[in-house]
Amino acid sequence: MELQTPLTLTPSLNRIAAGERLKLLLVSGELNDPDLVRRAHRLELLFRSALLSSPVPLWAPELHIEREWRTLTETFLPWREIAPALRRLISRSLRYLPPSDPLAPSPSWPDFLQRCSPVTASANPALLLRKLATNENLRHRWLFTLFLPKEHGNGFDRYPGQQLFLRSWLARRRSESDALLSCLDAACGSGEGSWDLATLCSECGYLPHQVTIHGSSLDPLELFAAAHALFPHDSQREEEYRKRIAPVIKGGFGERLRFIQEDLADSRSQPERYDLILCNGLLGGPMLHDPLRLSGVVRGLVRRLKAGGLFLAADRFHEGWQKRIPQQEREALLEQCGVKIVQVGEGIGGKQEAKAIDN
Numbered sequence: 001m002e003l004q005t006p007l008t009l010t011p012s013l014n015r016i017a018a019g020e021r022l023k024l025l026l027v028s029g030e031l032n033d034p035d036l037v038r039r040a041h042r043l044e045l046l047f048r049s050a051l052l053s054s055p056v057p058l059w060a061p062e063l064h065i066e067r068e069w070r071t072l073t074e075t076f077l078p079w080r081e082i083a084p085a086l087r088r089l090i091s092r093s094l095r096y097l098p099p100s101d102p103l104a105p106s107p108s109w110p111d112f113l114q115r116c117s118p119v120t121a122s123a124n125p126a127l128l129l130r131k132l133a134t135n136e137n138l139r140h141r142w143l144f145t146l147f148l149p150k151e152h153g154n155g156f157d158r159y160p161g162q163q164l165f166l167r168s169w170l171a172r173r174r175s176e177s178d179a180l181l182s183c184l185d186a187a188c189g190s191g192e193g194s195w196d197l198a199t200l201c202s203e204c205g206y207l208p209h210q211v212t213i214h215g216s217s218l219d220p221l222e223l224f225a226a227a228h229a230l231f232p233h234d235s236q237r238e239e240e241y242r243k244r245i246a247p248v249i250k251g252g253f254g255e256r257l258r259f260i261q262e263d264l265a266d267s268r269s270q271p272e273r274y275d276l277i278l279c280n281g282l283l284g285g286p287m288l289h290d291p292l293r294l295s296g297v298v299r300g301l302v303r304r305l306k307a308g309g310l311f312l313a314a315d316r317f318h319e320g321w322q323k324r325i326p327q328q329e330r331e332a333l334l335e336q337c338g339v340k341i342v343q344v345g346e347g348i349g350g351k352q353e354a355k356a357i358d359n
Helices: 015-022 034-053 067-076 079-093 109-116 125-134 136-147 160-176 192-203 220-228 235-250 291-303 319-324 327-336
Strands: 181-186 211-217 257-261 274-278 305-313 348-351
Touching: 015 220, 034 067, 034 079, 034 125, 067 109, 079 109, 079 125, 079 136, 109 136, 125 136, 136 220, 160 192, 160 305, 181 192, 192 211, 192 220, 192 235, 192 257, 192 274, 211 220, 220 257, 291 305, 291 327, 327 348
Parallel strands: 181 211, 181 274, 211 257, 274 305
Antiparallel strands: 305 348
């Protein structure tokens, strides 16, 4: 059974309720798939041959992968032979079509193992395949490791300059009006920015019933982690996350959050309009840099601003991406959408002064 409608999750720290929701996303129990059995057998033969022939040692946790080692390992344990079996395992493990290929960032088998350490501790791909197929808990940890990797750079208080500006903007808006505040954290990842925003609203004097916050992502596991503060692959991160959002939930703001599944590149008009839209860590970086797609996403987000609404986008991209699509280009794109550029302390910002655009 696969998800038939886009996912919408309300926050809850109840582990039992979260476990029931996870069953809607991930297959439980053993994966009884004859094709996986056949693939594991072929990989076992490949691995045994590599043991006899390879002049370099096998991968082990904490080893530094050098270019020569990577090249030689690829000769005897080619990634092109291993990756299809893992993709089959992933497709049999998920109840939805994955939004991206989590194996794509890995150029070789050792690089992949390094990404999955310590969940994966064996250099034998056949052994890994069999363990993941039969051990539900290990498989779930592995899937979270793939789809919520640490290198994605999520974290609380990630954009302090933007938060400083937002605090001032929220406090001023609250003092001038009792109007309700609707917010979208687009491309929210694992949700830290959405919870940061709820905290700011509380600290600036808003009451829970005056605020609505939506965090959106295309990835169901990101939404699950955001709504339930559960990271099966990273217990320290989970503990810190739950401790951080507990006061927000206790204050009633958890009931004002929704984590929704959506594709920002979908050109179909979204009905919801917002006073504030954040889109951090996406525009002009590794995930979204094609000019046409970038323009389409920005136009789609601006279209969802209410008159007078505020758009903010910040990032932590490395210098190469900053040169490829500099801030000036992103600001120019906002201006082309009819948005007035605002100096926001970090990243880019714009205000929709006219009526929200409809095309």
